[in-house]
Amino acid sequence: MEPDEINDIELATQLSLLDLNVKGKKHGEVFADEDEELARAIKESLRSSSNSKQIRSWSTSIGSSSTIDCDVCNKALSPGMNYCNPEFWNQRFCYNHFSDGTPVCCGCVRLKRSDLEYFDLGDGRTICGDCYSTSIKCTQQIEPLLNNVLQFFKEKGMEIQEQVPVFLVTRMEMSRHTSQGTSLGHVHPNATIFGLTHVTSSSLRGRQVILEEKDYEVTGCKATIMVLYGLPMCMTGGVLAHEMMHAWLGIQGIRRLEPKIAEGICQVMGHEWLDWFESKDPQGSYSSIEEAQYARNLKKAYKHLVEVDSSRAYGDGFRDAKHSVAKYGLRNVINHIRRYRTLPN
Numbered sequence: 001m002e003p004d005e006i007n008d009i010e011l012a013t014q015l016s017l018l019d020l021n022v023k024g025k026k027h028g029e030v031f032a033d034e035d036e037e038l039a040r041a042i043k044e045s046l047r048s049s050s051n052s053k054q055i056r057s058w059s060t061s062i063g064s065s066s067t068i069d070c071d072v073c074n075k076a077l078s079p080g081m082n083y084c085n086p087e088f089w090n091q092r093f094c095y096n097h098f099s100d101g102t103p104v105c106c107g108c109v110r111l112k113r114s115d116l117e118y119f120d121l122g123d124g125r126t127i128c129g130d131c132y133s134t135s136i137k138c139t140q141q142i143e144p145l146l147n148n149v150l151q152f153f154k155e156k157g158m159e160i161q162e163q164v165p166v167f168l169v170t171r172m173e174m175s176r177h178t179s180q181g182t183s184l185g186h187v188h189p190n191a192t193i194f195g196l197t198h199v200t201s202s203s204l205r206g207r208q209v210i211l212e213e214k215d216y217e218v219t220g221c222k223a224t225i226m227v228l229y230g231l232p233m234c235m236t237g238g239v240l241a242h243e244m245m246h247a248w249l250g251i252q253g254i255r256r257l258e259p260k261i262a263e264g265i266c267q268v269m270g271h272e273w274l275d276w277f278e279s280k281d282p283q284g285s286y287s288s289i290e291e292a293q294y295a296r297n298l299k300k301a302y303k304h305l306v307e308v309d310s311s312r313a314y315g316d317g318f319r320d321a322k323h324s325v326a327k328y329g330l331r332n333v334i335n336h337i338r339r340y341r342t343l344p345n
Contacts (some may be wrong), residue, residue, distance in 0.1 A: 071113050072097045088301040107131030107232045108298055120208050121230045123171040130294050133287075134233040137202040137209070139168045142240070145233065148280075149240050152273050153248065157331060162222050164247050166240065167198035168229035170211070177226060185227045185239040187246040199229045223247035234299045237277055242270035254338050261342060264317025265333070268325055271306050271318070274299050 067076040072093045089110050103112040105128040112118045117129045127135065136142050146166050153160055173196075178186050201212045209230070218224050225243045227236060245266040249255070278299060309315030324333045324343045336344045 068092055070094045070097075072102055072111050074114055088297055088304070105131055106230070107135070107235060108301060117207065119204065122209055122211060125171070125230065127230060130291075131232045131298070132230075133291065134295060135230050136168060136227075136233055136236040137229055138199045139166070140200070142166055142168055142227065142236065145237050145240060148277065149237060149244055149273065152241065152276050153244065155276075158248055158334075160244070160248055160251065162251055164223050164225060164244065164251075165218060165221055166225045166227060167196060167216065169196075169198050169226045170213070170229060173197050173213075174226060174228055184231065184235075185225065185243040187223050187225055187243050187250070196224070196226075198226075202229075222251050232295070232298055234274060234277065234295050235302055238270040238274050238302060241273035242266045245269040252338070257337070257341055259313040260317040260320070261337060262317075263313040264319075264321035264343075265337065267306055267314055267318035268321045268330075271303060271322070274303055 069075065070077055070093050071091050075094070077092065077094065089108065091110055091113075093111055097111055103118045103126040104110070105112075105118065106121070106125040107127055108131055110128060112126075112128070118126045119129070119132050120126055136145065150160055174186060177196075196216050196218055197213050198216055199211050200214045203210050211229075223246075225240065225247060227239055227243065231239065243266070246262070249257070249262065249265075278296065306314075306318060309318065320343055321333070328336075328344055333344060336342070
């Protein structure tokens with residue numbers, strides 16, 4: 001591997017671990033698994049893309065008389081390998097901003113520019129104003145998105161008639177219900193859950209998001225979904241579609257699958273929902289054309305992280321399931337999983 005390619009990978013790792021190093025530790029180590037997972041995903045995003053070539057072409061094209069300003073500090077970037085130009089956001093910045101405490105958005109993963117407001121979600125995460133404007137911040141706000149996801153499943157011939165309650169929760173609450181750290185979403189298989197604390201409302205006090213939470217007792221449900229609060233709408237929907245597929249499998253009695261099979265097919269559903277949602281609602285859920293375009297860029301970035309994931313369960317599982325669905329169709333693949341507990345060859 002060439003030296004500049006190694007720099008790219010180290011750069012991505014520093015970026016994705018920045019939130020943990022700067023803020024996450026004050027909330028304990030329960031979030032380490034999630035942040036390391038994010039680090040790995042972004043690392044693979046850079047490794048698999050043409051980003052290193054972009055950086056090399058920029059550095060060779062900048063002469064001593066040319067200048068490019070850093071999007072974070074507005075200082076001129078000197079020639080050489082001292083900035084990054086990610087393909088989705090076209091953001092250019094000094095390498096040192098990966099380690100100097102510059103906030104990173106938990107949605108789009110952009111570093112904070114001087115002209116953008118970032119907000120503190122109160123659990124170690126920060127979010128940019130663009131992502132915050134479409135974020136789902138309390139349980140009541142997720143109902144329209146839930147109906148949208150249920151319609152998606154219905155059009156796939158997988159209608160869910162059972163009640164599957166969905167709650168938005170904080171990272172701390174999510175960690176109480178997951179076995180390893182926390183995650184963006186989780187399906188609770190128990191019919192009864194005592195004391196599930198969910199976010200009922202939120203407000204801004206300066207740049208700090210203030211939450212109101214309420215305990216809730218879930219009874220008589222075959223599955224309950226929890227989604228991390230504060231994510232942009234398209235990301236929340238993708239996570240919800242993934243978790244709803246877990247719930248659908250459980251309701252159908254398809255349980256105890258190998259993680260690669262279960263997570264792979266659920267990743268496919270989340271991935272396909274993003275395209276489906278854009279085709280059904282290209283702009284209607286957004287207040288402006290600019291906001292809709294931003295959501296499309298965010299969707300592309302989120303899909304890319306899914307596509308280049310290197311883990312066995314989520315990454316290899318997604319690519320194998322995606323290939324099978326493209327070749328045999330979703331219904332045939334699910335029927336094969338139901339009967340043989342594996343993907344068709």
